[in-house]
Amino acid sequence: MYLAIALRNESGLSQQKYCRQNGIAYNTFKYWVKKYNGEKKPVKPTQVKTFLPVQVNTTPEAHLLGHSNNEITITYPNGIEIKCPVDISTIQLKTLLTI
Numbered sequence: 001m002y003l004a005i006a007l008r009n010e011s012g013l014s015q016q017k018y019c020r021q022n023g024i025a026y027n028t029f030k031y032w033v034k035k036y037n038g039e040k041k042p043v044k045p046t047q048v049k050t051f052l053p054v055q056v057n058t059t060p061e062a063h064l065l066g067h068s069n070n071e072i073t074i075t076y077p078n079g080i081e082i083k084c085p086v087d088i089s090t091i092q093l094k095t096l097l098t099i
Contacts, residue, residue: 001032 008018008029015033019026074082084093 002036004029005033005036 004022004024008015011018013021015029016026018024019029070086072084072086072088074084076082
C-alpha cells in the first residue's frame with residue numbers, strides 16, 4: 001500500500017492514471033491515501049499508544065500448551081496470535097506490533 005503511494009508520487013501521474021496502468025481499483029487507492037495521510041498526522045496526547053501488560057509463561061506447562069522455548073507467542077485480546085523466533089530483531093518485532 002505505502003509502496004504504491006510512493007511510486008505514484010514519484011511517477012507524476014494522476015491517481016486515476018496510475019491506478020489504470022497498475023491494475024489498482026481507484027477507490028481502493030483513494031482509501032489507501034486517506035489512511036496513509038491519517039497516519040502521518042501528529043498524535044494527539046489522548047491518542048498516545050501504550051503497551052499492554054505482558055505475561056511471560058516459562059513454566060513446564062507451557063510445553064503442554066504448544067509453546068516452544070525457541071519462539072515468542074504474542075496473543076492479542078481478540079485472540080490473534082503471532083509466533084516469532086526468540087532471536088527476532090527489535091526492529092522486526094516493532095514492525096509486527098505496529099502494523
